[in-house]
Amino acid sequence: MPTIEENKHQWSVYDWPEAGEEWSKSWGDVRFLWYATIFPRISPAIPAEHILEIAPGYGRCTQYLLNQCSKMTIVDLTEKCIDQCRKRFADHHNISYHVNDGKSLAFLQDNSIDFVFSWDSLVHANEEVFRSYMGFLSRKLKPGAFGFFHHSNMASYRDPATGVVAKQSKHWRDLTMSAALFRSISNENGIEVITQEIFEWETGLFSDVFSFFRRPGGAPPGETRIVENPEFMKEVANLRFLSDLYQAKR
Numbered sequence: 001m002p003t004i005e006e007n008k009h010q011w012s013v014y015d016w017p018e019a020g021e022e023w024s025k026s027w028g029d030v031r032f033l034w035y036a037t038i039f040p041r042i043s044p045a046i047p048a049e050h051i052l053e054i055a056p057g058y059g060r061c062t063q064y065l066l067n068q069c070s071k072m073t074i075v076d077l078t079e080k081c082i083d084q085c086r087k088r089f090a091d092h093h094n095i096s097y098h099v100n101d102g103k104s105l106a107f108l109q110d111n112s113i114d115f116v117f118s119w120d121s122l123v124h125a126n127e128e129v130f131r132s133y134m135g136f137l138s139r140k141l142k143p144g145a146f147g148f149f150h151h152s153n154m155a156s157y158r159d160p161a162t163g164v165v166a167k168q169s170k171h172w173r174d175l176t177m178s179a180a181l182f183r184s185i186s187n188e189n190g191i192e193v194i195t196q197e198i199f200e201w202e203t204g205l206f207s208d209v210f211s212f213f214r215r216p217g218g219a220p221p222g223e224t225r226i227v228e229n230p231e232f233m234k235e236v237a238n239l240r241f242l243s244d245l246y247q248a249k250r
Contacts, residue, residue: 002124002125002126002172002174003126004077004101004102004103004126004128004129007077007078007102007124007125008077008078008102010124011057011077011078011080011081012078012079012080016057016058016080016084019058019059019060019084019088020057020058020059020060021060023060023120024060025240026236026237026240027236027239027240027243028239028240028242028243028244028247029243030060031243032239032240032242032243033060033239034061034064036235036239037235037236037239038061038064038119039064041148041197041210041212042115042117042146042148042212044146045115045146045147045148045212046065046068046069046115047068047069048068048069048114048115048145048146049069049070049071049114050069050070050071050072050073050112050113050114050115051065051068051069051071051072051073051113051114051115051116051117052072052073052074052075052105052108052113052115052116052117052140053065053072053073053074053075053116053117053118054074054075054076054116054117054118054121054122054133055075055076055077055081055118055121055122056074056076056081056085056121057076057081057120057121058081058084058085058088059074059084059085059088059089061117061119062074062085062088062089063088063089065117066089066092066094066095069094069114069115070094071094071096072092072094072095072096073095073096073097073098073108073113074095074096074097074098075097075098075099075100075105075107076098076099076100077099077100077101077102078099079099082097082098082099085097102125102129103128103129103132103133104132104136105133105136105137105140106136108136108140109140110139110140111139111140111141111142111143112140112142113137113140113141113142113145114141114142114145114146115145115146115147115148116137116140116141116145116146116147116148116149117147117148117149118148118149118150119148119150120150121150122149122150122151122152123150123151123152123171123172123173123174123208124152124172124173124174125151125152125174125177126174126176126177127155127176127177127181127185130151130177130181130182130185131185134185134186134188134189134191135189137189137191137215138189138190138191138215141191141214141215142215142217143215143216143217143218144214144215144216144217144218144219145214145215145217146194146212146213146214147191147211147212147213147214148210148211148212148213149182149210149211149213150208150209150210151174151177151182151208151209151211152169152173152174152175152176152177152178152207152208152209153173153177153178153179153198153206153207153208153209154167154169154173154174154175154177154178154205154207155174155175155176155177155178155181156178156179156180156206157205158175167205168203169207170201170202170203170207171201171202171203171207173207173208178209179196179198179209179211179226182196182209182211183196183211183224186211186213190215190216191213191214191215191216192213192214192215192216192221192222193211193212193213193224194212194213194214194222194224194225195210195211195212195224195225195226195227196209196210196211196212196224196225196226196227197209197210197227197229197232198226198227198228198229199228199229199230199232199233200229200230200232200233201232201233202233206228206230
């Protein structure tokens with residue numbers, strides 16, 4: 001189970017050989033990741049005036065989110081990542097940058113965020129982190145504002161008798177988080193979970209979750225739509241096929 005300090009150390013010493021693009025290769029490249037996998041899932045929430053991205057790494061999704069807002073805030077517990085994003089997006093003057101402790105959003109004004117997003121980072125975050133972040137977001141999101149988090153579901157494999165997660169966690173997925181726990185934490189903080197897509201990520205296990213949520217405001221809350229998607233990696237493989245097939249020589 002990676003702690004906040006272990007996450008900070010890991011991503012501070014990591015070499016980032018391809019500036020984070022190494023994690024887009026399953027799709028072919030980051031364009032297919034964004035336009036075919038991420039964008040369809042968050043399209044109901046964007047464009048948005050003020051977007052908050054948590055744990056952007058070196059900015060592989062940030063580069064696309066910038067086109068969907070007039071103001072952007074990014075926060076990471078790793079100073080190395082924030083420094084790199086400052087350099088990468090130096091020509092953009094609508095971004096504010098913050099290094100935090102891995103769980104605080106106290107620097108944000110209340111009712112100031114229209115959309116919060118995190119991809120392929122909070123899968124390493126534990127229950128403590130989510131309890132803190134969702135507590136802050138219950139105040140920092142505007143009423144009716146949306147969020148999208150990619151997080152671990154490994155705690156769903158915990159043996160209730162022993163408390164042990166017997167399954168192996170490939171890709172350093174946190175063992176304390178699950179789709180059900182995310183819903184519980186969200187409900188405790190007055191956050192409505194709209195959709196949860198539970199899927200496999202090269203493990204044969206339903207190890208990951210996309211949670212799409214909002215701070216209520218306007219439309220009355222409904223029941224959470226929960227689906228298991230065993231075809232996710234086939235979707236990714238098909239995108240890699242298309243990426244390779246239509247690769248233009250320059």
